[in-house]
Amino acid sequence: MENDQNGVIHEIFPRHNYIIRKATKLSKVSHIIAANIDQAFIVVTLAWPRTSTGFIDRILINTEAYHIPAKIIFNKIDLYDEGLLESLKVLRTIYENAGYECIEVSAIRGDNLAEFKNMLKGHTTLITGHSGVGKSALINAIEPGLKLKTQDISSYHKKGIHTTTFAEMFPLSFGGFIIDTPGIKEFGLTQFTRTEIAERFPEMRKYMHQCRFSNCTHIHEPGCAVVEAIEMGNIALSRYENYLSILSDDYWEKTEKDYRLK
Ligand SMILES: Nc1nc2c(ncn2[C@@H]2O[C@H](COP(=O)(O)OP(=O)(O)O)[C@@H](O)[C@H]2O)c(=O)[nH]1
Ligand SMILES: [Mg+2]
Numbered sequence: 001m002e003n004d005q006n007g008v009i010h011e012i013f014p015r016h017n018y019i020i021r022k023a024t025k026l027s028k029v030s031h032i033i034a035a036n037i038d039q040a041f042i043v044v045t046l047a048w049p050r051t052s053t054g055f056i057d058r059i060l061i062n063t064e065a066y067h068i069p070a071k072i073i074f075n076k077i078d079l080y081d082e083g084l085l086e087s088l089k090v091l092r093t094i095y096e097n098a099g100y101e102c103i104e105v106s107a108i109r110g111d112n113l114a115e116f117k118n119m120l121k122g123h124t125t126l127i128t129g130h131s132g133v134g135k136s137a138l139i140n141a142i143e144p145g146l147k148l149k150t151q152d153i154s155s156y157h158k159k160g161i162h163t164t165t166f167a168e169m170f171p172l173s174f175g176g177f178i179i180d181t182p183g184i185k186e187f188g189l190t191q192f193t194r195t196e197i198a199e200r201f202p203e204m205r206k207y208m209h210q211c212r213f214s215n216c217t218h219i220h221e222p223g224c225a226v227v228e229a230i231e232m233g234n235i236a237l238s239r240y241e242n243y244l245s246i247l248s249d250d251y252w253e254k255t256e257k258d259y260r261l262k
């Protein structure tokens with residue numbers, strides 16, 4: 001019965017997708033970070049704390065696994081010098097070629113915030129990325145009413161990086177929802193098998209059915225269409241290197257020499 005004291009569940013929606021995180025590598029307990037997401041924004045920066053492509057690619061493996069379209073938000077561009085702007089161009093090309101939309105923004109200076117806001121409108125968006133890259137600052141910039149706490153990054157060294165420990169969902173006044181995640185240090189990939197990893201790289205997926213062996217790991221097999229695509233310049237080396245490092249350190253050692261750019 002509905003009354004003033006008790007809330008009533010009107011409808012239970014099925015979880016179409018969700019992102020989980022295990023407490024530790026061996027833990028059997030999984031924590032659902034967010035559910036029913038229709039896009040994920042990976043907030044990164046080439047300024048401090050600089051995001052590695054390894055981190056980006058691990059998150060993308062997760063979003064691919066749950067069929068969540070992902071976009072990469074390069075923040076703090078007000079701090080980029082010429083060298084970093086050059087790196088930005090290179091990274092944009094890598095990720096756009098892999099099929100991911102990219103946008104460069106500055107929460108502080110205001111660059112491209114109207115476009116950023118437009119990308120959020122009407123969607124349920126998971127916002128993820130390292131602690132300190134400016135997730136909360138970006139959300140505040142487009143929805144000042146939320147007044148999310150931002151943290152002075154100089155204090156991270158001393159205190160460790162813990163402000164929030166769970167994801168929070170907020171409605172947007174202009175339509176849609178955002179889910180602000182706590183600073184995620186690392187996504188576990190333990191729920192995937194080794195052969196599934198390659199399938200989570202859209203640009204590798206495009207070629208792998210042409211490999212000579214159906215169980216090709218795209219490392220050392222003859223007639224590997226993925227390796228051929230790398231040699232032709234159709235797959236970015238950094239993505240492939242991250243794939244190798246994800247598979248295992250041993251594989252990485254063995255193949256590193258062969259596929260380095262000449
Ligand atoms: N220069 C500059 N600093 C930023 C920008 N965005 C965020 N910051 C700063 O980076 C620090 C961390 O931001 P915060 O939003 O708390 O990061 P979060 O941990 O990802 O939520 C704060 O000191 C922000 O003021 C930006 O675009 N430019
Ligand atoms: Mg935050």
Ligand SMILES: [Zn+2]
Pocket residue numbers: 208211212216217218219221223224225226227
């Ligand atoms: Zn192959």
